[in-house]
Amino acid sequence: MPELPVPTPADLARDPLPLRGRTALVTGAGRRSGIGHAVARRLAAYGASVHLHHHVPHDAAQPWGADDPEDVAASVREALAAPGARVTHGPADLAGPEAPARLLADAVEALGGRLDILVANHARSGDDGPLDAIDARALDAHWAVDTRSVILLIQAYARHRAxxxxxxxxxxxxxxxxxxxxxxxxxxxxxxxxxxxxxxxxTRSLATTLAPLGVTVNTVNPGPVDTGYLTGEAHAHIAALFPAGRWGRPDDPARLLSWLATDEAAWITGQVIDSEGGFRR
Structure with missing residues:
Protein backbone atom coordinates (compact mmCIF):
# COMPACT_ATOMS: atom_id res chain seq x y z
CA MET A 1 0.00 0.00 0.00
CA PRO A 2 1.52 3.36 -0.98
CA GLU A 3 2.43 5.70 1.85
CA LEU A 4 0.01 8.60 2.17
CA PRO A 5 1.48 12.09 2.02
CA VAL A 6 1.78 13.79 5.38
CA PRO A 7 1.74 17.60 5.71
CA THR A 8 5.11 19.05 6.60
CA PRO A 9 5.47 21.47 9.52
CA ALA A 10 5.63 24.26 6.94
CA ASP A 11 2.33 23.04 5.47
CA LEU A 12 0.74 23.15 8.92
CA ALA A 13 1.96 26.65 9.77
CA ARG A 14 -0.72 29.30 9.48
CA ASP A 15 -0.02 32.28 7.25
CA PRO A 16 -1.31 35.43 8.98
CA LEU A 17 -2.13 36.77 5.50
CA PRO A 18 -3.59 33.73 3.72
CA LEU A 19 -5.01 35.86 0.88
CA ARG A 20 -1.87 37.88 0.23
CA GLY A 21 -1.72 38.71 -3.48
CA ARG A 22 -5.31 37.56 -4.14
CA THR A 23 -8.04 39.77 -5.56
CA ALA A 24 -11.74 39.82 -4.73
CA LEU A 25 -15.02 41.32 -5.91
CA VAL A 26 -17.68 41.69 -3.22
CA THR A 27 -21.13 42.67 -4.46
CA GLY A 28 -23.74 44.40 -2.34
CA ALA A 29 -21.05 46.10 -0.26
CA GLY A 30 -22.60 49.56 -0.11
CA ARG A 31 -23.45 49.83 3.61
CA ARG A 32 -21.15 49.73 6.60
CA SER A 33 -23.78 47.83 8.57
CA GLY A 34 -24.10 45.13 5.90
CA ILE A 35 -22.61 41.68 5.42
CA GLY A 36 -20.81 42.71 2.23
CA HIS A 37 -18.82 45.37 4.06
CA ALA A 38 -17.91 42.90 6.81
CA VAL A 39 -16.75 40.31 4.27
CA ALA A 40 -14.68 42.90 2.42
CA ARG A 41 -12.95 43.95 5.64
CA ARG A 42 -12.13 40.34 6.48
CA LEU A 43 -10.73 39.68 3.00
CA ALA A 44 -8.63 42.85 3.24
CA ALA A 45 -7.37 41.81 6.67
CA TYR A 46 -6.33 38.46 5.17
CA GLY A 47 -4.21 40.27 2.57
CA ALA A 48 -6.51 40.56 -0.45
CA SER A 49 -7.18 43.54 -2.69
CA VAL A 50 -10.92 44.14 -2.91
CA HIS A 51 -13.32 45.78 -5.36
CA LEU A 52 -16.60 46.84 -3.73
CA HIS A 53 -19.84 46.91 -5.70
CA HIS A 54 -22.67 49.21 -4.66
CA HIS A 55 -26.05 50.37 -5.94
CA VAL A 56 -26.83 53.48 -3.93
CA PRO A 57 -30.35 54.13 -5.38
CA HIS A 58 -31.54 50.77 -4.05
CA ASP A 59 -30.32 51.42 -0.50
CA ALA A 60 -31.50 55.04 -0.56
CA ALA A 61 -35.03 53.83 -1.26
CA GLN A 62 -35.03 51.54 1.80
CA PRO A 63 -35.83 52.57 5.40
CA TRP A 64 -32.18 52.15 6.42
CA GLY A 65 -30.87 54.51 3.73
CA ALA A 66 -27.56 54.55 1.87
CA ASP A 67 -23.94 55.19 2.83
CA ASP A 68 -21.44 57.21 0.84
CA PRO A 69 -19.48 54.58 -1.16
CA GLU A 70 -16.21 56.34 -0.42
CA ASP A 71 -16.90 56.09 3.32
CA VAL A 72 -17.47 52.34 2.93
CA ALA A 73 -14.27 51.98 0.91
CA ALA A 74 -12.34 53.99 3.51
CA SER A 75 -13.54 51.60 6.22
CA VAL A 76 -12.32 48.59 4.23
CA ARG A 77 -8.99 50.32 3.53
CA GLU A 78 -8.47 50.57 7.30
CA ALA A 79 -8.36 46.76 7.37
CA LEU A 80 -5.81 46.35 4.55
CA ALA A 81 -2.98 44.18 5.84
CA ALA A 82 -0.74 43.40 2.88
CA PRO A 83 1.68 45.94 1.40
CA GLY A 84 0.44 47.01 -2.01
CA ALA A 85 -3.09 45.71 -1.52
CA ARG A 86 -5.83 48.16 -2.43
CA VAL A 87 -9.54 48.81 -2.26
CA THR A 88 -11.53 50.10 -5.22
CA HIS A 89 -15.25 50.51 -5.73
CA GLY A 90 -17.87 51.10 -8.40
CA PRO A 91 -21.62 51.14 -9.03
CA ALA A 92 -23.82 48.75 -10.96
CA ASP A 93 -27.55 48.13 -11.23
CA LEU A 94 -27.47 44.37 -11.64
CA ALA A 95 -31.09 44.20 -12.77
CA GLY A 96 -29.93 44.75 -16.35
CA PRO A 97 -28.93 41.65 -18.32
CA GLU A 98 -25.62 43.11 -19.49
CA ALA A 99 -24.66 44.62 -16.12
CA PRO A 100 -23.09 41.55 -14.47
CA ALA A 101 -20.49 41.03 -17.20
CA ARG A 102 -19.68 44.75 -17.20
CA LEU A 103 -19.22 44.74 -13.43
CA LEU A 104 -16.94 41.72 -13.62
CA ALA A 105 -14.84 43.42 -16.30
CA ASP A 106 -14.67 46.63 -14.26
CA ALA A 107 -13.48 44.69 -11.21
CA VAL A 108 -10.82 42.84 -13.21
CA GLU A 109 -9.50 46.11 -14.61
CA ALA A 110 -9.55 47.87 -11.23
CA LEU A 111 -7.69 45.01 -9.57
CA GLY A 112 -4.92 44.76 -12.13
CA GLY A 113 -6.18 42.18 -14.62
CA ARG A 114 -7.07 39.16 -12.50
CA LEU A 115 -9.96 38.22 -10.22
CA ASP A 116 -9.58 35.32 -7.81
CA ILE A 117 -12.55 35.57 -5.44
CA LEU A 118 -16.16 36.39 -6.30
CA VAL A 119 -18.51 37.01 -3.37
CA ALA A 120 -22.06 37.43 -4.70
CA ASN A 121 -23.67 39.06 -1.68
CA HIS A 122 -26.16 41.46 -3.30
CA ALA A 123 -29.94 41.03 -3.20
CA ARG A 124 -33.10 43.01 -3.85
CA SER A 125 -34.96 44.19 -0.74
CA GLY A 126 -38.67 44.87 -0.44
CA ASP A 127 -41.31 44.58 -3.18
CA ASP A 128 -42.35 41.15 -1.91
CA GLY A 129 -45.15 39.48 0.01
CA PRO A 130 -47.10 36.28 0.69
CA LEU A 131 -48.50 34.09 -2.06
CA ASP A 132 -51.80 35.96 -2.30
CA ALA A 133 -50.09 39.34 -2.71
CA ILE A 134 -47.19 38.57 -5.04
CA ASP A 135 -47.44 39.27 -8.77
CA ALA A 136 -45.46 38.53 -11.92
CA ARG A 137 -43.70 41.89 -11.92
CA ALA A 138 -42.31 41.39 -8.40
CA LEU A 139 -41.29 37.83 -9.16
CA ASP A 140 -39.45 38.95 -12.28
CA ALA A 141 -37.75 41.85 -10.45
CA HIS A 142 -36.39 39.56 -7.74
CA TRP A 143 -35.37 36.95 -10.30
CA ALA A 144 -33.37 39.50 -12.29
CA VAL A 145 -31.34 40.72 -9.29
CA ASP A 146 -31.27 37.84 -6.82
CA THR A 147 -30.65 34.96 -9.23
CA ARG A 148 -30.10 35.86 -12.88
CA SER A 149 -27.43 38.44 -12.14
CA VAL A 150 -25.55 36.00 -9.88
CA ILE A 151 -25.49 33.29 -12.55
CA LEU A 152 -24.36 35.80 -15.19
CA LEU A 153 -21.64 37.08 -12.86
CA ILE A 154 -20.41 33.53 -12.38
CA GLN A 155 -20.53 32.95 -16.13
CA ALA A 156 -18.37 36.03 -16.74
CA TYR A 157 -16.04 34.97 -13.91
CA ALA A 158 -15.66 31.46 -15.35
CA ARG A 159 -14.79 32.87 -18.77
CA HIS A 160 -12.22 35.14 -17.16
CA ARG A 161 -10.65 32.28 -15.21
CA ALA A 162 -10.49 30.08 -18.31
CA THR A 203 -24.56 25.28 -5.95
CA ARG A 204 -23.52 21.71 -6.69
CA SER A 205 -24.04 22.04 -10.45
CA LEU A 206 -21.92 25.21 -10.51
CA ALA A 207 -19.24 23.54 -8.40
CA THR A 208 -19.01 20.66 -10.85
CA THR A 209 -18.86 23.07 -13.78
CA LEU A 210 -16.07 25.22 -12.34
CA ALA A 211 -13.95 22.46 -10.81
CA PRO A 212 -11.82 21.99 -13.97
CA LEU A 213 -10.87 25.68 -13.68
CA GLY A 214 -9.52 25.19 -10.15
CA VAL A 215 -12.50 27.05 -8.67
CA THR A 216 -14.60 26.02 -5.68
CA VAL A 217 -18.22 27.10 -5.31
CA ASN A 218 -20.02 27.29 -1.97
CA THR A 219 -23.12 29.01 -0.62
CA VAL A 220 -23.66 30.37 2.88
CA ASN A 221 -26.92 30.84 4.76
CA PRO A 222 -26.10 33.50 7.39
CA GLY A 223 -29.41 33.23 9.24
CA PRO A 224 -30.91 36.41 10.71
CA VAL A 225 -28.20 39.08 10.75
CA ASP A 226 -28.72 42.45 12.38
CA THR A 227 -28.09 44.89 9.54
CA GLY A 228 -30.57 47.48 10.77
CA TYR A 229 -33.73 46.29 9.04
CA LEU A 230 -35.72 45.34 12.15
CA THR A 231 -36.31 47.12 15.47
CA GLY A 232 -38.50 47.05 18.59
CA GLU A 233 -40.44 43.99 19.73
CA ALA A 234 -39.84 42.12 16.48
CA HIS A 235 -36.09 42.56 16.92
CA ALA A 236 -36.27 41.29 20.51
CA HIS A 237 -38.40 38.30 19.47
CA ILE A 238 -35.82 37.17 16.92
CA ALA A 239 -32.95 37.66 19.38
CA ALA A 240 -34.67 35.31 21.83
CA LEU A 241 -34.63 32.52 19.22
CA PHE A 242 -30.83 32.34 19.32
CA PRO A 243 -29.22 30.25 22.11
CA ALA A 244 -26.79 33.14 22.65
CA GLY A 245 -29.70 35.57 23.06
CA ARG A 246 -28.49 37.87 20.31
CA TRP A 247 -28.84 38.32 16.56
CA GLY A 248 -26.08 37.37 14.19
CA ARG A 249 -23.71 40.24 13.47
CA PRO A 250 -22.34 40.95 9.97
CA ASP A 251 -18.91 39.69 10.97
CA ASP A 252 -20.32 36.30 11.99
CA PRO A 253 -20.96 35.04 8.44
CA ALA A 254 -18.02 37.13 7.20
CA ARG A 255 -15.62 34.93 9.17
CA LEU A 256 -16.93 31.82 7.43
CA LEU A 257 -17.02 33.41 3.97
CA SER A 258 -13.48 34.75 4.23
CA TRP A 259 -12.19 31.38 5.46
CA LEU A 260 -13.85 29.64 2.51
CA ALA A 261 -11.86 31.98 0.27
CA THR A 262 -8.54 30.70 1.65
CA ASP A 263 -6.54 27.62 0.71
CA GLU A 264 -7.59 26.06 4.03
CA ALA A 265 -10.99 25.43 2.40
CA ALA A 266 -9.61 24.03 -0.86
CA TRP A 267 -11.37 20.67 -0.38
CA ILE A 268 -14.80 22.18 0.29
CA THR A 269 -17.02 22.76 -2.73
CA GLY A 270 -20.63 22.32 -3.75
CA GLN A 271 -21.86 22.94 -0.20
CA VAL A 272 -24.66 25.03 1.28
CA ILE A 273 -23.44 25.89 4.78
CA ASP A 274 -25.51 27.32 7.62
CA SER A 275 -23.85 29.95 9.81
CA GLU A 276 -26.68 31.00 12.07
CA GLY A 277 -25.69 30.45 15.68
CA GLY A 278 -28.15 27.64 16.42
CA PHE A 279 -31.16 29.78 15.43
CA ARG A 280 -34.41 28.05 16.49
CA ARG A 281 -37.33 28.44 14.12
Missing amino acids: ALDDEAPPGRVLMMTSGQDHGGGMPEEIAYSLQKGALASA
Whole structure:
Protein backbone atom coordinates (compact mmCIF):
# COMPACT_ATOMS: atom_id res chain seq x y z
CA MET A 1 0.00 0.00 0.00
CA PRO A 2 1.52 3.36 -0.98
CA GLU A 3 2.43 5.70 1.85
CA LEU A 4 0.01 8.60 2.17
CA PRO A 5 1.48 12.09 2.02
CA VAL A 6 1.78 13.79 5.38
CA PRO A 7 1.74 17.60 5.71
CA THR A 8 5.11 19.05 6.60
CA PRO A 9 5.47 21.47 9.52
CA ALA A 10 5.63 24.26 6.94
CA ASP A 11 2.33 23.04 5.47
CA LEU A 12 0.74 23.15 8.92
CA ALA A 13 1.96 26.65 9.77
CA ARG A 14 -0.72 29.30 9.48
CA ASP A 15 -0.02 32.28 7.25
CA PRO A 16 -1.31 35.43 8.98
CA LEU A 17 -2.13 36.77 5.50
CA PRO A 18 -3.59 33.73 3.72
CA LEU A 19 -5.01 35.86 0.88
CA ARG A 20 -1.87 37.88 0.23
CA GLY A 21 -1.72 38.71 -3.48
CA ARG A 22 -5.31 37.56 -4.14
CA THR A 23 -8.04 39.77 -5.56
CA ALA A 24 -11.74 39.82 -4.73
CA LEU A 25 -15.02 41.32 -5.91
CA VAL A 26 -17.68 41.69 -3.22
CA THR A 27 -21.13 42.67 -4.46
CA GLY A 28 -23.74 44.40 -2.34
CA ALA A 29 -21.05 46.10 -0.26
CA GLY A 30 -22.60 49.56 -0.11
CA ARG A 31 -23.45 49.83 3.61
CA ARG A 32 -21.15 49.73 6.60
CA SER A 33 -23.78 47.83 8.57
CA GLY A 34 -24.10 45.13 5.90
CA ILE A 35 -22.61 41.68 5.42
CA GLY A 36 -20.81 42.71 2.23
CA HIS A 37 -18.82 45.37 4.06
CA ALA A 38 -17.91 42.90 6.81
CA VAL A 39 -16.75 40.31 4.27
CA ALA A 40 -14.68 42.90 2.42
CA ARG A 41 -12.95 43.95 5.64
CA ARG A 42 -12.13 40.34 6.48
CA LEU A 43 -10.73 39.68 3.00
CA ALA A 44 -8.63 42.85 3.24
CA ALA A 45 -7.37 41.81 6.67
CA TYR A 46 -6.33 38.46 5.17
CA GLY A 47 -4.21 40.27 2.57
CA ALA A 48 -6.51 40.56 -0.45
CA SER A 49 -7.18 43.54 -2.69
CA VAL A 50 -10.92 44.14 -2.91
CA HIS A 51 -13.32 45.78 -5.36
CA LEU A 52 -16.60 46.84 -3.73
CA HIS A 53 -19.84 46.91 -5.70
CA HIS A 54 -22.67 49.21 -4.66
CA HIS A 55 -26.05 50.37 -5.94
CA VAL A 56 -26.83 53.48 -3.93
CA PRO A 57 -30.35 54.13 -5.38
CA HIS A 58 -31.54 50.77 -4.05
CA ASP A 59 -30.32 51.42 -0.50
CA ALA A 60 -31.50 55.04 -0.56
CA ALA A 61 -35.03 53.83 -1.26
CA GLN A 62 -35.03 51.54 1.80
CA PRO A 63 -35.83 52.57 5.40
CA TRP A 64 -32.18 52.15 6.42
CA GLY A 65 -30.87 54.51 3.73
CA ALA A 66 -27.56 54.55 1.87
CA ASP A 67 -23.94 55.19 2.83
CA ASP A 68 -21.44 57.21 0.84
CA PRO A 69 -19.48 54.58 -1.16
CA GLU A 70 -16.21 56.34 -0.42
CA ASP A 71 -16.90 56.09 3.32
CA VAL A 72 -17.47 52.34 2.93
CA ALA A 73 -14.27 51.98 0.91
CA ALA A 74 -12.34 53.99 3.51
CA SER A 75 -13.54 51.60 6.22
CA VAL A 76 -12.32 48.59 4.23
CA ARG A 77 -8.99 50.32 3.53
CA GLU A 78 -8.47 50.57 7.30
CA ALA A 79 -8.36 46.76 7.37
CA LEU A 80 -5.81 46.35 4.55
CA ALA A 81 -2.98 44.18 5.84
CA ALA A 82 -0.74 43.40 2.88
CA PRO A 83 1.68 45.94 1.40
CA GLY A 84 0.44 47.01 -2.01
CA ALA A 85 -3.09 45.71 -1.52
CA ARG A 86 -5.83 48.16 -2.43
CA VAL A 87 -9.54 48.81 -2.26
CA THR A 88 -11.53 50.10 -5.22
CA HIS A 89 -15.25 50.51 -5.73
CA GLY A 90 -17.87 51.10 -8.40
CA PRO A 91 -21.62 51.14 -9.03
CA ALA A 92 -23.82 48.75 -10.96
CA ASP A 93 -27.55 48.13 -11.23
CA LEU A 94 -27.47 44.37 -11.64
CA ALA A 95 -31.09 44.20 -12.77
CA GLY A 96 -29.93 44.75 -16.35
CA PRO A 97 -28.93 41.65 -18.32
CA GLU A 98 -25.62 43.11 -19.49
CA ALA A 99 -24.66 44.62 -16.12
CA PRO A 100 -23.09 41.55 -14.47
CA ALA A 101 -20.49 41.03 -17.20
CA ARG A 102 -19.68 44.75 -17.20
CA LEU A 103 -19.22 44.74 -13.43
CA LEU A 104 -16.94 41.72 -13.62
CA ALA A 105 -14.84 43.42 -16.30
CA ASP A 106 -14.67 46.63 -14.26
CA ALA A 107 -13.48 44.69 -11.21
CA VAL A 108 -10.82 42.84 -13.21
CA GLU A 109 -9.50 46.11 -14.61
CA ALA A 110 -9.55 47.87 -11.23
CA LEU A 111 -7.69 45.01 -9.57
CA GLY A 112 -4.92 44.76 -12.13
CA GLY A 113 -6.18 42.18 -14.62
CA ARG A 114 -7.07 39.16 -12.50
CA LEU A 115 -9.96 38.22 -10.22
CA ASP A 116 -9.58 35.32 -7.81
CA ILE A 117 -12.55 35.57 -5.44
CA LEU A 118 -16.16 36.39 -6.30
CA VAL A 119 -18.51 37.01 -3.37
CA ALA A 120 -22.06 37.43 -4.70
CA ASN A 121 -23.67 39.06 -1.68
CA HIS A 122 -26.16 41.46 -3.30
CA ALA A 123 -29.94 41.03 -3.20
CA ARG A 124 -33.10 43.01 -3.85
CA SER A 125 -34.96 44.19 -0.74
CA GLY A 126 -38.67 44.87 -0.44
CA ASP A 127 -41.31 44.58 -3.18
CA ASP A 128 -42.35 41.15 -1.91
CA GLY A 129 -45.15 39.48 0.01
CA PRO A 130 -47.10 36.28 0.69
CA LEU A 131 -48.50 34.09 -2.06
CA ASP A 132 -51.80 35.96 -2.30
CA ALA A 133 -50.09 39.34 -2.71
CA ILE A 134 -47.19 38.57 -5.04
CA ASP A 135 -47.44 39.27 -8.77
CA ALA A 136 -45.46 38.53 -11.92
CA ARG A 137 -43.70 41.89 -11.92
CA ALA A 138 -42.31 41.39 -8.40
CA LEU A 139 -41.29 37.83 -9.16
CA ASP A 140 -39.45 38.95 -12.28
CA ALA A 141 -37.75 41.85 -10.45
CA HIS A 142 -36.39 39.56 -7.74
CA TRP A 143 -35.37 36.95 -10.30
CA ALA A 144 -33.37 39.50 -12.29
CA VAL A 145 -31.34 40.72 -9.29
CA ASP A 146 -31.27 37.84 -6.82
CA THR A 147 -30.65 34.96 -9.23
CA ARG A 148 -30.10 35.86 -12.88
CA SER A 149 -27.43 38.44 -12.14
CA VAL A 150 -25.55 36.00 -9.88
CA ILE A 151 -25.49 33.29 -12.55
CA LEU A 152 -24.36 35.80 -15.19
CA LEU A 153 -21.64 37.08 -12.86
CA ILE A 154 -20.41 33.53 -12.38
CA GLN A 155 -20.53 32.95 -16.13
CA ALA A 156 -18.37 36.03 -16.74
CA TYR A 157 -16.04 34.97 -13.91
CA ALA A 158 -15.66 31.46 -15.35
CA ARG A 159 -14.79 32.87 -18.77
CA HIS A 160 -12.22 35.14 -17.16
CA ARG A 161 -10.65 32.28 -15.21
CA ALA A 162 -10.49 30.08 -18.31
CA ALA A 163 -8.34 32.70 -20.00
CA LEU A 164 -5.76 32.86 -17.18
CA ASP A 165 -2.49 30.94 -17.25
CA ASP A 166 -1.75 27.98 -15.04
CA GLU A 167 0.15 30.13 -12.54
CA ALA A 168 -3.02 31.90 -11.34
CA PRO A 169 -4.06 31.22 -7.73
CA PRO A 170 -7.08 28.96 -7.19
CA GLY A 171 -10.47 30.59 -7.60
CA ARG A 172 -13.40 30.92 -5.24
CA VAL A 173 -17.10 31.63 -5.82
CA LEU A 174 -19.24 32.35 -2.76
CA MET A 175 -22.99 32.88 -2.91
CA MET A 176 -25.55 33.80 -0.28
CA THR A 177 -28.84 32.06 0.38
CA SER A 178 -31.37 32.44 3.20
CA GLY A 179 -33.44 30.31 5.56
CA GLN A 180 -36.03 29.28 2.99
CA ASP A 181 -35.29 25.56 3.42
CA HIS A 182 -35.59 25.49 7.22
CA GLY A 183 -38.50 25.41 9.63
CA GLY A 184 -41.59 27.01 8.18
CA GLY A 185 -39.71 28.64 5.30
CA MET A 186 -40.31 32.32 4.46
CA PRO A 187 -44.03 32.52 3.60
CA GLU A 188 -44.11 36.34 3.80
CA GLU A 189 -41.29 36.70 1.24
CA ILE A 190 -42.23 34.38 -1.57
CA ALA A 191 -40.21 36.13 -4.30
CA TYR A 192 -37.02 36.52 -2.28
CA SER A 193 -37.09 33.01 -0.84
CA LEU A 194 -37.78 31.47 -4.25
CA GLN A 195 -34.80 33.15 -5.88
CA LYS A 196 -32.43 32.46 -2.99
CA GLY A 197 -33.56 28.83 -3.02
CA ALA A 198 -32.60 28.66 -6.69
CA LEU A 199 -29.02 29.64 -5.83
CA ALA A 200 -28.82 26.99 -3.14
CA SER A 201 -30.12 24.42 -5.62
CA ALA A 202 -27.57 25.45 -8.27
CA THR A 203 -24.56 25.28 -5.95
CA ARG A 204 -23.52 21.71 -6.69
CA SER A 205 -24.04 22.04 -10.45
CA LEU A 206 -21.92 25.21 -10.51
CA ALA A 207 -19.24 23.54 -8.40
CA THR A 208 -19.01 20.66 -10.85
CA THR A 209 -18.86 23.07 -13.78
CA LEU A 210 -16.07 25.22 -12.34
CA ALA A 211 -13.95 22.46 -10.81
CA PRO A 212 -11.82 21.99 -13.97
CA LEU A 213 -10.87 25.68 -13.68
CA GLY A 214 -9.52 25.19 -10.15
CA VAL A 215 -12.50 27.05 -8.67
CA THR A 216 -14.60 26.02 -5.68
CA VAL A 217 -18.22 27.10 -5.31
CA ASN A 218 -20.02 27.29 -1.97
CA THR A 219 -23.12 29.01 -0.62
CA VAL A 220 -23.66 30.37 2.88
CA ASN A 221 -26.92 30.84 4.76
CA PRO A 222 -26.10 33.50 7.39
CA GLY A 223 -29.41 33.23 9.24
CA PRO A 224 -30.91 36.41 10.71
CA VAL A 225 -28.20 39.08 10.75
CA ASP A 226 -28.72 42.45 12.38
CA THR A 227 -28.09 44.89 9.54
CA GLY A 228 -30.57 47.48 10.77
CA TYR A 229 -33.73 46.29 9.04
CA LEU A 230 -35.72 45.34 12.15
CA THR A 231 -36.31 47.12 15.47
CA GLY A 232 -38.50 47.05 18.59
CA GLU A 233 -40.44 43.99 19.73
CA ALA A 234 -39.84 42.12 16.48
CA HIS A 235 -36.09 42.56 16.92
CA ALA A 236 -36.27 41.29 20.51
CA HIS A 237 -38.40 38.30 19.47
CA ILE A 238 -35.82 37.17 16.92
CA ALA A 239 -32.95 37.66 19.38
CA ALA A 240 -34.67 35.31 21.83
CA LEU A 241 -34.63 32.52 19.22
CA PHE A 242 -30.83 32.34 19.32
CA PRO A 243 -29.22 30.25 22.11
CA ALA A 244 -26.79 33.14 22.65
CA GLY A 245 -29.70 35.57 23.06
CA ARG A 246 -28.49 37.87 20.31
CA TRP A 247 -28.84 38.32 16.56
CA GLY A 248 -26.08 37.37 14.19
CA ARG A 249 -23.71 40.24 13.47
CA PRO A 250 -22.34 40.95 9.97
CA ASP A 251 -18.91 39.69 10.97
CA ASP A 252 -20.32 36.30 11.99
CA PRO A 253 -20.96 35.04 8.44
CA ALA A 254 -18.02 37.13 7.20
CA ARG A 255 -15.62 34.93 9.17
CA LEU A 256 -16.93 31.82 7.43
CA LEU A 257 -17.02 33.41 3.97
CA SER A 258 -13.48 34.75 4.23
CA TRP A 259 -12.19 31.38 5.46
CA LEU A 260 -13.85 29.64 2.51
CA ALA A 261 -11.86 31.98 0.27
CA THR A 262 -8.54 30.70 1.65
CA ASP A 263 -6.54 27.62 0.71
CA GLU A 264 -7.59 26.06 4.03
CA ALA A 265 -10.99 25.43 2.40
CA ALA A 266 -9.61 24.03 -0.86
CA TRP A 267 -11.37 20.67 -0.38
CA ILE A 268 -14.80 22.18 0.29
CA THR A 269 -17.02 22.76 -2.73
CA GLY A 270 -20.63 22.32 -3.75
CA GLN A 271 -21.86 22.94 -0.20
CA VAL A 272 -24.66 25.03 1.28
CA ILE A 273 -23.44 25.89 4.78
CA ASP A 274 -25.51 27.32 7.62
CA SER A 275 -23.85 29.95 9.81
CA GLU A 276 -26.68 31.00 12.07
CA GLY A 277 -25.69 30.45 15.68
CA GLY A 278 -28.15 27.64 16.42
CA PHE A 279 -31.16 29.78 15.43
CA ARG A 280 -34.41 28.05 16.49
CA ARG A 281 -37.33 28.44 14.12
